[in-house]
Amino acid sequence: MGKRYTLYLSLFFLMGVVLYSKRHVFIKNRTESKDIIIKDSKQQALGIFYHGSDSSYVTMPAIAHYSLQWMNTDQDTVENNRLIDSLSHHETAVLSVETWAGYNERNQQINVLGDVISGAYDDKIKKLCDGLSGVQDKVLLSFNPDMEVPVKKYPWQYQSPVEYIKAFRHFSGLVKKLLPRIKIVWSPAGYPGADEYWPGDTFADLISVSLLGESERACNNYPLVNNTTTLIRRKIHRMRMIYKPIIVLGSEKIPSNAKNRAFFEIAAKTIGDDWHSIQPLKKEAAPQVSGLKNTDRGMLIGVYDPRKLLINEKAVSVEHLFADWGAIEDGTLERQIDSINSRGRAMIITVEPWRGKRWPTSRDVLKDMVKGMYDPIIETTYRIISRAKHPVFLRFAHEMEIPTMRYPWQSQDPVTYIKAYRYFMRFGAHLKNIRRVWGPAGDRGSLEWWPGDDVVDYTSIAIYGLPDKNITDPRLQESFSTIFKRKSYRMRLVDKPLFITEFGVKGSESFQNNWLKDAAFTIRKSNIIAGVCYFNQADNPKVWGKIPAPDWGISETTFENFVEALSN
Template sequence: MKNKKNFYIASFLLIAVGLWLVFKYRHYFNTYHTPVMITDRTLAEPVLGIYDRSGKLSGKSPENIRHFVLQLGSDIDQQEIRDKFFKEAGTHVLITVESGGDNVLARVADGDLDEMIESLCEAFPKENKNIYLRWNPEMEVPVQHYSWQYHAPHDYVEAFRHFSKICKKVSPAVNIVWGPAGYPGTEEYWPGADAVDIVSITVGSKSELLATAFPPEKNRITDIRRKIHRVRFMDKPLFILGSESVRDASGVKKQLAKAISETEREAATIYGTIGKLSPLKGPADTDRKLLVGVYDPKQLLLKSPQVHVEHIFIDLGNIQDGKFDEEFTAIMQRGHDAIVTVEPWRDKKIRKDTNVMLNTINGVYDPEFNEVFRIIAEAKHTVYVRFAHEMEIPIHRYAWQSQDPVLYIKAFRHFMSLQKVGTPNIKKVWGPAGDRGSMEWWPGQDVVDYVSIAIYGLPDKNITDPTKQESFETIYDRKIHRVLLTRKPMFVTEFGVKGPEDFQQKWMENAAKTIGKHQEIVGACYFNLADNPEVWGNIPAPDWGISKETFDHFVKTLSDR
């Protein structure tokens, strides 16, 4: 009886362990026992056009490129692949390789799929340079249409680089294609020039049709042009692909030609300002002493000896009525450096045009801007000038938001060009919020000394529970990745947290420790005031105000930096 009982227990344990192993390693069963699925997508997802500023693909015709989707599996028939793809001599083939399933990015990066990838690449003719291999595309779109979407950029980049390395080792002639949709935030997933030969974007991809993070672009020409703009940092030939949602291929080709023509017309602004950038190097290092500052209109923290810099926001009206001159003079008398955020709106003069970006470009506001530079040039302290901040957020809080990036870049460059030679105390600051797609508005290395971002605990304005706020570290890590391409020192010109004092103090302590770990941060300026109630609708505006005790604790924690 006892032996029978032991037998049942042992059997139960073996079954349980077996089920656990099947569940834990289910992706092996799902992947290693599935056939390779090949679908001809030449008509459904054609290569509509090629935009090649480098001339590397000169003479290549998009009409001659066949497009297949290959779902990677274990049963790779190399002869079938050769017959399918390379039966006709001289054929150009774009192969979109989809390797899905659970944990696919980690599995690829860890080498779990190396045998399959190697077997696939061994099927390619060794000297054929007309093979374009595109792996797990549309990765940046924040939906879950594919299993590799909605993952951290680092995870995708690591997996892509591994895939590229394996392919190049086995089949050196193959062209590796990095295939974002061209959605805002594309550059966050850039795996590096050494891992990519060609970039592709897609018009009307299914992933984008499902996405709601950004309002859809109503004008197809503008949509294509913006997609091209988003990959301007990648000095690679560009394939523009169609999709099933694009019914009129010939019409879209005309729109594509128009978009490319508009891009070429603005090439000096779009491409002449990007410089040599690399996301794989990490942020810029600086050994400069950290500046602690405040935006403190009620002057509750200004007298603290730890305050080195004051932040003020000025608009056209403040310049015109002399209020800016008065406030700035007071800052200088207190012996502080200054952050001056210039907001090109609230004009007291009647103008023919209300488009603030065009007015800036056309010199309409030059008298006001020249007055700003005249005043700050005479200062004995360093002045950080930040123009038209948080431009990338797709809302209408400010008149310069939801504008065309090229317009913004031109306006920013014009404003900064008004700084007179021989004014080394003036530092130029580019100030995105640090949201998705920030780099679309990058104005160029030559007109930026520092990059600033804003860090507020609320990830969503509808959250009223203070404990639901994200930590400073979480937000900073996300935002610094979005502007890594700049390789500029960072200035956190705005940050704040709401809630009871014990929560604020803990949050600020995390902020101090995070700042201490990041040598690229040259300054941090606390926003010591409630936010503007006009932009919060029926929800009470968050009060970012903190006590002197909390501020002092923050500074003390920073002292170990």
């Protein structure tokens, strides 16, 4: 299984699980609370998986688990002697260090991550490391687990990923300085969006993910996966951007018994079999786009404008088209491309694999595509695209990560999507005018659907002022800068220029002008944005239920003000 397997096999007897304390409320009056040490054997590891070209896995023996819950910053309250004595009686043990929140004399909750970053826990960390110095080769050390699950079970949850990473790095950096041989475990639940909290290769040696732990069961943002094999595979897959061994933990709901260890082996083997079909063999730089009519600063400015209200604006260098199977079949796409050619512009073409006559809508479109069932319509698509006289930014099956059923390619297995995306894009490998665009909305967990460096030239996200269907008051819309900061951060593990292929704002003209002024300022400051494309249309009313669909249309004057603000 390769040299790397042999290297990690030497760590096998050091692998363990991270204990999650069973608090449902935060501890009050922290200054009067004693630190707590708990031994728990309920959660056990099913196995450990190694991502890579020689993907491999091993199952795990039972290991002792301890939780050290710090209720205050007073290092004298740590029961180090009892803890170290307990750890020394085991061949291998896992110690989860948890900084529990209390309340100050004004009954205000204390920011435990801020305390870690400021060094308030340093004396405790140093004293702990002093005690662990004799057993550091047999202890795995974890810090504040389940950080990414959007619930408030632990005081370090529902916090900024940047803040958590700073705290983790502070803790890990100090520990590694004092105990250079100890292994540090980063312990998310493996919930969608976990990668946002990844602290970096230098600060974590291993990863652990848990199966239906308490935090995850308390959260309803995403449907729970009931099939154990699928659940394990999805959680391992979410960690594929991070090349570290992954410990898969059981729980009270999914214990580490022979049955579930068999499920782990099936999931691990499936991932290994899929590796070469979903992973690029090498990185390829995005091509430089030239020959376009841009602003002075090189920014591509586009519009989706089916009402043709803005397409005559001089600043427009890109026009956006949405092409389903029907538009490809009946010649609509071909006519639209010819029209854009006459205006001398580039185009964004978002291919939507549904709503055809010969090729009707199917929930199995992604699976069937890889089987070759859609080859004729894909070939027709590329034949039509080849008529474009300027660069084509080709986006396929967008917003795939949103857990809804608006499109048939949503709420699908990410591996299935990746295979279909790669299959579709390879049909146009010979066309020099195509720029391949991977187009998530930029929501939590987007990188599960990342198809690989070799088939992506640009990443795109969507930024709309009214993403929440419960919001009807335009004044409650988030600013462009707030949304951009959140969504662009989620793309930080992929090194591609960003094309905001859809953005829009609803409201009065004065409100739209102010929102777009903020957008222009944010775009100007960014060094990763290659282009922006305004969605000058109302959304589909069918997906908004009883609430009127938002209309993001703007006037020529508002658009011109935005362009001017971009150019300043």
